[in-house]
Amino acid sequence: MNIIEIKGISKTYDKDTMPVQALNGIDLVFQDGEFASIVGPSGSGKTTLLNIIGGLDDPTEGNVLIDGINITSLSGHSKTAFRLKNIGFVFQSFNLIPVLTVRENIEFIMQLQGASKQGRLSRTDELIEAVGLVDKKNCRPNKLSGGQQQRVAVARALASKPKFILADEPTANLDSKSAENLLDIMEKLNKEENITFIFSTHDARVMKKARRIITIEDGKVIDDVIKDKIMPES
Amino acid sequence: MLWSLSWKNIWRNKLRSTVVIMAVMLGVFAGVFLIAFMNGMVEDRIQTVIKTEISHIQIHQPGFGENNDFSLFMPDADSLTQIIDKTNHVSSVSKRVVISSLVASAETNTGVKILGVVPEDEMKVTNLSTKIIEGSYFATDRKNVAVIGKKLAEKLKVTLNKKIIITAQDVNKNITGGAFRIVGIFETDNYMYDELTVFVRYHDLCVLTGLQGTEAHEIAVLLDDNAYSEPVKQKLGKDFARLDVQNWTELSPEAGYLVSAMDQYMIIFIIVILLALCFGIINTMLMVVLERVKELGMLMAVGMSKPMIFFMIMLETIYLSITGGMLGLVLGYLLSNHLGIVGVDLYFWKEAYASVGYSSLIFPKIGLQTIILIAIMVIITGIVSAIYPAFKALKLNPAEATRTD
Structure with missing residues (x-):
C-alpha cells in the first residue's frame, strides 16, 4: 500500500536573488512498512526532501500525497495538525525538551493530541519499554547519554502513532555502540510493528540496515535500490 | 500542560530568571514604597492643614x-x-x-x-x-x-x-x-x-x-x-x-491640589517604572527565544500549533513579570504598613521639611485600592512585554529552526 507519493517535486531557494536548485523533479513512492534511507553527499538535497515530505517546507513545484492527501496544498495550520497526527520526527540533535523528564517528553506529544490521561500513561510506559529506558523514565535529558536521548526522541516520534517516521541523520551525533543500539530498536519496531522509517543519512551503519537506499545527487534521484531487488528509476 | 511547561521553562536558566524577577520585584517595591511614602507626606500635610491651621470648614463675610x-x-x-x-x-x-x-x-x-x-x-x-x-x-x-x-x-x-x-x-x-x-x-x-x-x-x-x-x-x-x-x-x-462658606481645599488650594495631583503622580510614577521594566523583560525574552530556536522549531515540527507557541512564550513572560511584581507588591505593602505604624523620622532634614510645611516624621500609607491598581498594571506590563518576543517566536521556520546550531 502506497503511503507516500512524491510527484515532480522541485525546490529552488532564493528564487529571485541567487537561485539555488535543491531538488529537481523528484518522483518517489514509499510503501507502508518500508525501512528506507535517502543518501547522498552534503548539499545533495536529502534534508530538503525530508522537510518537504514532512510538510515542514513547501516545494516550488510538485505535490506530496500522504495516504492520498495532498499536503502541499494544506494551509500552515492544517499542515501542523496533519503532522501532529500522521508524522513522527527524529532529529540529528535529539531536540528533547530539557525541562521535561523522559516520560514527560514522550507524553507531551499525546497531550498536544488531546489524548486521555489513561491512554497517555499506558502508551508512554509501552514506548519507554520498547526503547529500553524504563530505569531512566524520570530522568531529564541532561542525565542521559546521546544514544539514550535519541531513543527518547524515537519513542516521542512514535507516541502519536504516526503513519511514518522521518529521521534526519539520527545517528550523526552518536558513537558506534549507541548508533547500533538505536538502529536495532528502530529495525525491531519496523519489523514487529510495521512502522515505516525514512532516514536521511550518510552513515554506512544506517545504509547497512536499510532495506531500500535512495541516492540523491544535485537534487535528483540517481539510484533507488531495494536490497535483493533494484527498483526501476522513477 | 502549557501552564506547567511555561513555569518549568522559566527555571531552565535560574540565574537569569532570578535576576529578571528581582529587577521587577525591586522596581515594583520601590514604586509601592515611594507611593506610600509620598502618600504619608501628603496625608500628614493635610492633617496639619485641617487640624492645626484651618479645620475642615471656615465661614467669613x-x-x-x-x-x-x-x-x-x-x-x-x-x-x-x-x-x-x-x-x-x-x-x-x-x-x-x-x-x-x-x-x-x-x-x-x-x-x-x-x-x-x-x-x-x-x-x-x-x-x-x-x-x-x-x-x-x-x-x-x-x-x-x-x-x-x-x-x-x-x-x-x-x-x-x-x-x-x-x-x-x-x-x-x-x-x-x-x-x-x-x-x-x-x-x-x-x-x-x-x-x-x-x-x-x-x-x-x-x-x-x-x-x-x-x-x-x-x-x-x-x-x-x-x-x-x-x-x-x-x-x-x-x-x-x-456668607462665604469654604472647605479646606478652597482655603488651602495647594493642599487640595496635592491630593488630586498625588493620584496622577502615582500613576505616572508606576508607568515609568513599569515601562523601564517592560524593556528589560522584552530584552530577556528575546534572548530566551533566540536561545531556543531549535527547540521551538522542533515543537512546531512535531505539531505544536503557532497559537500554542505564542501562548507558551506569553505565559513565560507573564510568569516572570507577575512573580517579580507580586513579590514587590507584598514586600512594599508589608514594609509600608510597618513603617506606617512606627514612622520614618527624617530628623536631619527637619528644617527643610518644616520650611515647606511638612513634618519630618513620615508615616507611609498605601491603600488596598492602590495595591490592586498596581497589580493590574504589572499584569498588563507582563502581557505587553510578552507580545513582541512571542511574535518573534512565531516567525521561526521549523525546517530551518530544527537545524540551527
Missing part, C-alpha cells in the same frame, strides 16, 4: 479672605456658632477675630496675623494646644496674654513671659495697640505658620479693637470626618447664603 479687612466681621457670630454646632457631622465650632497686624518686641517688629480665640472652643477645633513647647496654652487667668510660634519668638528675639506690642486698627479705624505677655510658645511642622501667627484671647482682642464681644471674622468648623467636608459645606452654604 464675603471678601474677607482677600485682604482680611477688619470691618468685614459677622456681627452675630454667637448665634451662628450655635446653629452650626447643631448641624449633622459637625464636631466642634470656634469663633475667631482675625487681624492682620504689626507685632513688636524691644528689638524688632514684623507683620503677623493675630487670632483672637476662645481657648476652650479652639482646643476642640485645632490641635495647636498640643504643639506647645514652652509655657502653656492660655492656662492662666491673666489678661492680655499671647501664644506665639517658635519661629516668631526667634525673629522677635523674645522668650516666655516677655512682652510684645500688638498694633491694630479698631472699629473706628483708629490705630490702637496693647502689650501682651507671652505665656506659650508653639512649634508646628510649618515654620511659615509659626512665624506669622499669634494667638490671643478673643475677649482681649475685642477690648483692644472695640468689638462688642459677639462678633467674629472667622468661624472654624471641625467635622467628624473629612468625607463630610463637601456635603456639610454645601449645607452651610445654603443655610448662610450671604
Whole structure:
C-alpha cells in the first residue's frame, strides 16, 4: 500500500536573488512498512526532501500525497495538525525538551493530541519499554547519554502513532555502540510493528540496515535500490 | 500542560530568571514604597492643614479672605456658632477675630496675623494646644496674654513671659495697640505658620479693637470626618447664603491640589517604572527565544500549533513579570504598613521639611485600592512585554529552526 507519493517535486531557494536548485523533479513512492534511507553527499538535497515530505517546507513545484492527501496544498495550520497526527520526527540533535523528564517528553506529544490521561500513561510506559529506558523514565535529558536521548526522541516520534517516521541523520551525533543500539530498536519496531522509517543519512551503519537506499545527487534521484531487488528509476 | 511547561521553562536558566524577577520585584517595591511614602507626606500635610491651621470648614463675610479687612466681621457670630454646632457631622465650632497686624518686641517688629480665640472652643477645633513647647496654652487667668510660634519668638528675639506690642486698627479705624505677655510658645511642622501667627484671647482682642464681644471674622468648623467636608459645606452654604462658606481645599488650594495631583503622580510614577521594566523583560525574552530556536522549531515540527507557541512564550513572560511584581507588591505593602505604624523620622532634614510645611516624621500609607491598581498594571506590563518576543517566536521556520546550531 502506497503511503507516500512524491510527484515532480522541485525546490529552488532564493528564487529571485541567487537561485539555488535543491531538488529537481523528484518522483518517489514509499510503501507502508518500508525501512528506507535517502543518501547522498552534503548539499545533495536529502534534508530538503525530508522537510518537504514532512510538510515542514513547501516545494516550488510538485505535490506530496500522504495516504492520498495532498499536503502541499494544506494551509500552515492544517499542515501542523496533519503532522501532529500522521508524522513522527527524529532529529540529528535529539531536540528533547530539557525541562521535561523522559516520560514527560514522550507524553507531551499525546497531550498536544488531546489524548486521555489513561491512554497517555499506558502508551508512554509501552514506548519507554520498547526503547529500553524504563530505569531512566524520570530522568531529564541532561542525565542521559546521546544514544539514550535519541531513543527518547524515537519513542516521542512514535507516541502519536504516526503513519511514518522521518529521521534526519539520527545517528550523526552518536558513537558506534549507541548508533547500533538505536538502529536495532528502530529495525525491531519496523519489523514487529510495521512502522515505516525514512532516514536521511550518510552513515554506512544506517545504509547497512536499510532495506531500500535512495541516492540523491544535485537534487535528483540517481539510484533507488531495494536490497535483493533494484527498483526501476522513477 | 502549557501552564506547567511555561513555569518549568522559566527555571531552565535560574540565574537569569532570578535576576529578571528581582529587577521587577525591586522596581515594583520601590514604586509601592515611594507611593506610600509620598502618600504619608501628603496625608500628614493635610492633617496639619485641617487640624492645626484651618479645620475642615471656615465661614467669613464675603471678601474677607482677600485682604482680611477688619470691618468685614459677622456681627452675630454667637448665634451662628450655635446653629452650626447643631448641624449633622459637625464636631466642634470656634469663633475667631482675625487681624492682620504689626507685632513688636524691644528689638524688632514684623507683620503677623493675630487670632483672637476662645481657648476652650479652639482646643476642640485645632490641635495647636498640643504643639506647645514652652509655657502653656492660655492656662492662666491673666489678661492680655499671647501664644506665639517658635519661629516668631526667634525673629522677635523674645522668650516666655516677655512682652510684645500688638498694633491694630479698631472699629473706628483708629490705630490702637496693647502689650501682651507671652505665656506659650508653639512649634508646628510649618515654620511659615509659626512665624506669622499669634494667638490671643478673643475677649482681649475685642477690648483692644472695640468689638462688642459677639462678633467674629472667622468661624472654624471641625467635622467628624473629612468625607463630610463637601456635603456639610454645601449645607452651610445654603443655610448662610450671604456668607462665604469654604472647605479646606478652597482655603488651602495647594493642599487640595496635592491630593488630586498625588493620584496622577502615582500613576505616572508606576508607568515609568513599569515601562523601564517592560524593556528589560522584552530584552530577556528575546534572548530566551533566540536561545531556543531549535527547540521551538522542533515543537512546531512535531505539531505544536503557532497559537500554542505564542501562548507558551506569553505565559513565560507573564510568569516572570507577575512573580517579580507580586513579590514587590507584598514586600512594599508589608514594609509600608510597618513603617506606617512606627514612622520614618527624617530628623536631619527637619528644617527643610518644616520650611515647606511638612513634618519630618513620615508615616507611609498605601491603600488596598492602590495595591490592586498596581497589580493590574504589572499584569498588563507582563502581557505587553510578552507580545513582541512571542511574535518573534512565531516567525521561526521549523525546517530551518530544527537545524540551527
